[in-house]
Amino acid sequence: MKTLLVYPRYPDTFWGFKHALDFISAKSAFPPLGLLTVASMVPSDWEKRLVDLNVEDLTDSDIKWADLVFVSAMTIQAQSVDKVLEQCRKAGATVVAGGPHFTHLYQQIEGVDHFLLGEVEETFPEFVHDLSLGQAKPVYHAPEFPNLDKTPSPQWDLIDFSNYTSMLLQYSRGCPFDCEFCDVVALFGRKPRYKTPDQFLDELDSLYNAGWRGNIMIVDDNFIGNKKRALELLEKLVQWQEERGYPFFFVTQASINLADQKEILQLMAKADFKQVFIGIETPSSDSLKECDKTQNLNRDLLAAVRMIHSYGMEVMAGFIVGFDADPPTIFEDQKNFIEAAAIPTAMVGVLMVWYGTRLWDRMEREGRLLGHSSGDNVLDVAALNFEPKMDREVLVSGYKNLLRRLYEPESYYNRVLAFFKDYIQQKNGPGRKPTQRELAAFFRILWRLGILDSNRKHFWRFFLTSLFNGYDIGMAASFAANGYHFWTTSQNLLGQ
Numbered sequence: 472m473k474t475l476l477v478y479p480r481y482p483d484t485f486w487g488f489k490h491a492l493d494f495i496s497a498k499s500a501f502p503p504l505g506l507l508t509v510a511s512m513v514p515s516d517w518e519k520r521l522v523d524l525n526v527e528d529l530t531d532s533d534i535k536w537a538d539l540v541f542v543s544a545m546t547i548q549a550q551s552v553d554k555v556l557e558q559c560r561k562a563g564a565t566v567v568a569g570g571p572h573f574t575h576l577y578q579q580i581e582g583v584d585h586f587l588l589g590e591v592e593e594t595f596p597e598f599v600h601d602l603s604l605g606q607a608k609p610v611y612h613a614p615e616f617p618n619l620d621k622t623p624s625p626q627w628d629l630i631d632f633s634n635y636t637s638m639l640l641q642y643s644r645g646c647p648f649d650c651e652f653c654d655v656v657a658l659f660g661r662k663p664r665y666k667t668p669d670q671f672l673d674e675l676d677s678l679y680n681a682g683w684r685g686n687i688m689i690v691d692d693n694f695i696g697n698k699k700r701a702l703e704l705l706e707k708l709v710q711w712q713e714e715r716g717y718p719f720f721f722v723t724q725a726s727i728n729l730a731d732q733k734e735i736l737q738l739m740a741k742a743d744f745k746q747v748f749i750g751i752e753t754p755s756s757d758s759l760k761e762c763d764k765t766q767n768l769n770r771d772l773l774a775a776v777r778m779i780h781s782y783g784m785e786v787m788a789g790f791i792v793g794f795d796a797d798p799p800t801i802f803e804d805q806k807n808f809i810e811a812a813a814i815p816t817a818m819v820g821v822l823m824v825w826y827g828t829r830l831w832d833r834m835e836r837e838g839r840l841l842g843h844s845s846g847d848n849v850l851d852v853a854a855l856n857f858e859p860k861m862d863r864e865v866l867v868s869g870y871k872n873l874l875r876r877l878y879e880p881e882s883y884y885n886r887v888l889a890f891f892k893d894y895i896q897q898k899n900g901p902g903r904k905p906t907q908r909e910l911a912a913f914f915r916i917l918w919r920l921g922i923l924d925s926n927r928k929h930f931w932r933f934f935l936t937s938l939f940n941g942y943d944i945g946m947a948a949s950f951a952a953n954g955y956h957f958w959t960t961s962q963n964l965l966g967q
Contacts, residue, residue, distance in 0.1 A: 472514070472516075472517040472518070472538050472539065473517070473518045473520075473536055473537045473538045473539070474510075474513055474517050474518065474519050474520070474537060474538070474539050474540075474541060475520050475521075475522065475533055475534065475536065475537035475539070475540045475541070476503075476506045476509065476510055476519065476520070476521040476522070476541045476543075476629070477506075477521075477522050477524070477529060477540055477541065477542050477555055478503035478506055478521070478522070478523045478524060478525065478542075478543065478544070479524055479542065479544045479548040479551035479552045479554075479555050480524040480525055480548065480551040481525055481547060481548055481551075482547065482548075482550065482551075483960065483963065484547065484960070485818055485956075485957060485960055486500075486818070487499075487500060488500045488636070488953065488956050489956065489960075490955055490956035490959040490960065491952040491953050491955060491956040492636065493915075494912045494915045494916050494919070494952045495636055495908060495909070495911075495912040495952075496633075496908065496911070496912070497633070497634060497635055497636045498525065498526040498527075498634045498635070499523065499525035499526050499634060499635055499636075500635065500636050500637060501635060501636075501637055501638075501639050501688065502523065502630050502634075502635050502638065502639065503521070503523055503543065504625060504639040504640070504641065504690065505543045505569075505570055506521060506541065506543050507521070507625035507626050507627065507629060507630065508622060508623065508624075508625050508626075509541060509543070509569075509591060509595065510625070510626040510629055511623035511624060511625060511626045512591070512592075512595045512596075512623060513599075514599060519626070519629065520533070520536070520537070520629070521629040521630060523630070523634075524551060524555070526631075526634040526635075529555060529558060531558070531561075531562055534558060534559055534562040534564045535562055535564075537564060538565065539564075539565050539566075539567055540559050540564045540565065540566050540567070541566075541567045541568070541569075542555055542556070542559075542566060542567070542568045542569075542570075542573075542583075543568070543569050543570035543573075544568075544570050544571075544572040544573070545570065545571050545572050545846060546571065546572045546575065546576070546825075546843075546844065546845070546846035547845070547846030548572065548846075549572060549845065549846065552572060552580075556580075556581070556582035556583065557582065559582065560582050565584050565585075566582060566583045566584050566585070567583070567584065567585045567586075567587065567598070568580070568583040568585070568586055568587070569586065569587035569588065569591055569594075571654070571658060573586055573587075573588065574588045574589055574658065575654070575825075575826045575827050576826065576843065577610065584607075584609070585598065585607055585608070585609060585610075585611070586609065586610045586611065587611050588610065588611065588612050588613060589612060589613030589658075590613050590616065590617055590644070590659070591613070592613075592617035592618075592619075592621040592622055593613050593614055593615070593617050594611040594612070594613050597611060598611055616644070616645070616659065616660045616662075616664060617664075618664060619641075619643070619644065619664050619665060619666045619670075620666065620667060620670065622641075622666065622670075624673060624674045624677050625640075625674070625677075627677060627678065627681045627683075628681070632681070632682065632683055633908075636685075636686065637685070637686040637687065637688050637722070638678055638683055638686070638687050638688070639687070639688050639689075639690050640671065640674050640675070640678070640687055640688075640689055640690070641666070641689065641690050641691060642665060642666055642671050642689055642691050642694070642704060643663045643664060643665045643666070643691045643692070643693075643694070643696060643697070643700065644659040644660075644663065644664050644691070644692060645659040645660045645661060645662055645663040645664055645692060645693075645696060646659070646661065646663065646692040646693040646696050646726075647661055647662070647663065647693070647696050647697075648661075648693070648726060648764075648765065648766055649661060649763060649829070650750070650752075650762055650763055650764050651761070651762040651763050651828065651829045651830045651833070652762055652791070652822060652823075652824070652825065652828055652830045653750075653825075653828060654825045654826070654827045654828050655692045657827035657828060658827070659692060663691075663692075663693065663696035663697050663700070665697065665700045668703050668704045668707045668708075669707075671704060671708075672707060672708070672711055675687075675708075675711060675719070678719075679715065679718060679719075683719075684718045684719070684906070685718075685719065685720070685906075686719070686720060686721075686722065686745075687719050687720070687721050687722070688721070688722040688723065689721055689722070689723040689724075690723075690724070691723060691724060692724065693724060693725055693726050694723040694724060694725045694729075694747075695725050695726065695728070695729055695732060695735060696726075698732060698735065701735055702734065702735060702738065705735065705738035705739060705741075705742055706738065708738075708742045709738055709741045709742045712741075712742055712743060712899070717743055717899050719743070720743040720744070720745045721739075721742065721743060721744045721745065722744070722745060722746040722747070722748070723744065723746075723747055723748070724747065724748045724749070725747050725748075725749060726749065726750070726766045727749050727750075727751065727766055727767050727770070727772065727775050728766050728770075729747065729749070729779060730774070730775035730776075730778040730779055731775075736778075736779065736782045736784075737782070739782065739784065740782045740783050740784070740897045740899075741897070741899060742899075743897070743899045744783075744784050745783070745784060745785065746784060746785045746786075746787055746816075747779060747784050747785075747786060747787070748786075748787045748788070748789065749776075749779075749786055749787070749788050749789070750764070750767075750788070750789045751767065751772060751776075751788045751789065751790060751808075751812075752764055752767065752789060752790060752791045753790065753791060753792070753794065753797070753801070753804075753805065754772065754804050754805065754807075754808040755794070755796060755797060755798060755801060755804065756768060757796035757798075758794035758795075758796045758797055758801075760796070761794050761795055761796045762794060762830070763829075772808070772812070773808070773811055773812050776788075776812040776813075776814065777812070777813075777893050780813070780890065780893040780894045780895075781893065781894075781895050782895070782897070783894065783895055783896055783897035785815070785816070785890065785894065786812070786814055787814070787815075787816040787817075787818070788809075788812075788814050788816070788817055788818065789818045789819075789820070790805055790809070790817055790818065790819040790820070791819075791820055791821070791822050792805060792819070792820075792821055792822070792866065792869070792870055792873070793821045793822030793855075793859050793861065793866055793870075794822060795859075795860040797860075797861060801869075802869040802870070802872065802873045805819065805873060806873055806876055806877060809877060809886070810882075810885075810886060810889070813886055813889035813890040813892070813893055814886070814890070815883065815886050815887045815890050815950055815953075815954070816953065816957075817877060819870070819873060819874060819877065821855065821866065821867070821870050822857075822859070823844040823845075823846075823855075823856060824840065824844060824856050824857045825844055826843060826844075834857045839857045839858040840856065840857055841855070841856050841857055841858065842856050843856060844856045855867075871964060871965055874961045874964065874965070875961060875965055877961075878954070878957045878958045878961045879958065880926040880929040880930070880954065880958060881926075881929045883954045883957065883958065884929055884930070884932070884933035884951075884954065887933065887947070887950045887954070888933065888936060888937070891937065891940070891942045891947075896943055905945065909945070912948075912952070913945070913948050916948045916951055916952050917934075917948075919955075920951055920952075920955060921934065924955070926958075930951060933947070933951065934947060934948075934951065
């Protein structure tokens with residue numbers, strides 16, 4: 472059996488880092504972890520190929536080679552999904568589809584022969600068995616949330632590491648919090664499920680032995696969803712890093728109550744976690760109450776961010792405008808909070824209503840739904856999929872102006888410099904020397920942003936201030952590249 476695994480293309484978004492990737496000569500930020508994991512579930516006597524449309528094109532000959540085409544995607548990839556399914560239809564391919572986009576919307580999607588809905592640890596073996604008997608069903612539903620000890624390591628040999636800036640691993644699924652707008656609980660449940668620490672370290676070993684060095688994002692919905700399990704991993708992860716001279720550094724996602732967990736923060740710093748994404752959403756208490764973001768209430772959010780910065784981790788944060796309870800001052804409030812918290816990477820979007828969330832159910836009851844979300848709450852704000860309480864034009868124009876003010880170069884660089892004052896760099900191990908690829912990226916950043924770019928005066932003020940103050944100059948260059956991406960992406964939205 473010949474199996475082709477296809478990952479559709481992402482549009483140009485904040486999260487894709489498209490305009491920063493050019494500096495490091497990479498084609499995509501992240502590989503398709505889900506498909507690489509599914510590939511390890513495929514019977515060993517099947518032939519396998521993977522095509523990631525974010526790094527290469529899908530050809531008709533690719534499809535004609537395959538007996539089965541597996542497609543996995545999130546909703547933001549929907550436009551590319553439609554093109555892939557049409558290409559497969561014309562080639563007469565048998566298509567098997569799974570992942571969040573298909574799990575939520577499979578009844579509205581044509582061109583798929585077999586849907587594997589939910590998590591595939593349970594459904595994939597059943598599908599393979601039925602297929603061998605010629606009795607494969609159109610739809611397979613995961614009967615329950617599976618134990619992750621059934622999940623194999625990703626099959627890294629299907630990708631070229633040089634195409635990516637970061638690898639992905641997963642330790643847990645699920646989140647104990649049930650924010651109204653979030654679909655994580657619908658997809659993965661409120662009780663986090665974990666791999667064993669040794670299982671996770673085996674996956675690290677597989678990446679290490681395959682030759683990867685550098686950034687790894689742990690894609691858990693909430694890394695501290697179960698604090699005891701997080702500590703179990705961190706204690707072993709610190710030892711693993713020390714024994715190998717710190718070949719990796721980590722990024723993950725967590726809730727704001729991470730700031731309360733001193734032992735976890737200490738171990739994350741020792742294990743070399745560089746960044747953590749946190750959904751702060753809004754400084755408005757009324758809006759936090761509206762969306763049941765209980766973990767963010769009754770606390771000093773600014774102090775929490777600064778606490779995490781003090782352990783050598785940059786807080787990347789998600790923010791949302793468009794809640795019913797947002798005051799008229801919300802755009803100024805968001806800007807002031809982000810600047811006071813010194814958050815360089817502030818992913819600000821307009822509220823979107825996702826299928827499967829409690830927000831979807833509420834908007835449907837209130838007759839305010841206008842259709843499904845495109846999945847892009849940054850560049851597709853004109854296509855709001857619900858009727859907001861705030862005047863639509865005021866919301867869209869206020870959001871665009873907020874984005875412009877946050878990411879115009881002078882404002883962005885000032886925020887990074889403020890971050891450096893809070894940030895305390897952790898010194899772990901002998902210190903990893905920059906690779907040739909990273910050195911080449913550094914000089915490209917100096918040339919393009921310091922010589923060619925129209926905003927070069929802001930760049931040099933930022934760069935020289937960082938240098939004279941003894942800030943991490945490699946981090947400063949990376950921030951500059953990311954800022955260039957955010958500003959360019961914002962300009963596309965603003966039509967400038």
